[in-house]
Amino acid sequence: MSGLEKALFNLKFTAKQINRQANKAGQAEKSEKDKLKKAIQQGHPDIAKINAENAIRKQNEKLNLLKLASKIDAVASRVQTAVTMRQVTGSMTNVVRGMDQAMKAMDLEKISAVMDRFETQFEDLDVATGYYESATASATAVATPQEDVDRLMNQVADEAGIELKQEMKSPEEATPVKSNPTEVEEDGLGERLRALRS
Numbered sequence: 001m002s003g004l005e006k007a008l009f010n011l012k013f014t015a016k017q018i019n020r021q022a023n024k025a026g027q028a029e030k031s032e033k034d035k036l037k038k039a040i041q042q043g044h045p046d047i048a049k050i051n052a053e054n055a056i057r058k059q060n061e062k063l064n065l066l067k068l069a070s071k072i073d074a075v076a077s078r079v080q081t082a083v084t085m086r087q088v089t090g091s092m093t094n095v096v097r098g099m100d101q102a103m104k105a106m107d108l109e110k111i112s113a114v115m116d117r118f119e120t121q122f123e124d125l126d127v128a129t130g131y132y133e134s135a136t137a138s139a140t141a142v143a144t145p146q147e148d149v150d151r152l153m154n155q156v157a158d159e160a161g162i163e164l165k166q167e168m169k170s171p172e173e174a175t176p177v178k179s180n181p182t183e184v185e186e187d188g189l190g191e192r193l194r195a196l197r198s
Contacts, residue, residue, distance in 0.1 A: 032055035088121060
């Protein structure tokens with residue numbers, strides 16, 4: 001196993017460990033939220049405040065761990081590309097050596113066979129490069145539409161009976177309703193139209 005392959009293994013292993021830690025932090029966050037709800041129901045505001053702080057801290061820990069795991073996955077994808085490139089480069093080196101030998105002998109059949117192998121290696125390289133570029137792009141740039149995020153946040157807040165106070169547009173604000181023009185506005189528009197015609 002080469003140094004790059006060891007690094008790739010270690011990166012993948014580390015990402016799994018960090019994801020496990022993020023899951024544990026998520027479970028701890030849920031536990032703290034349950035304790036928070038219970039403390040509020042029992043009328044213990046001091047305990048509720050402590051539980052709320054703990055829940056927020058665990059949530060932040062989970063988010064930071066997930067971000068770190070995502071970055072490590074992106075690096076692992078790049079290392080995987082490097083490993084693949086090295087393997088393909090090694091294969092291409094062998095093909096070039098074969099070309100040198102075939103050219104010296106000027107054996108057309110050997111030259112043709114070597115060129116076929118060379119083209120195959122190049123196609124493999126293109127496929128591998130395309131796959132890993134798309135994998136890296138999807139690992140580093142996962143975008144969620146903002147309206148989906150807002151909708152989910154509102155849904156969860158409604159289920160919990162909490163009013164969400166953020167700078168989000170409500171459906172009424174998002175699409176303003178245009179009222180019908182009043183008589184005064186119509187008269188003003190009519191006068192302007194007559195003035196333009198004359």
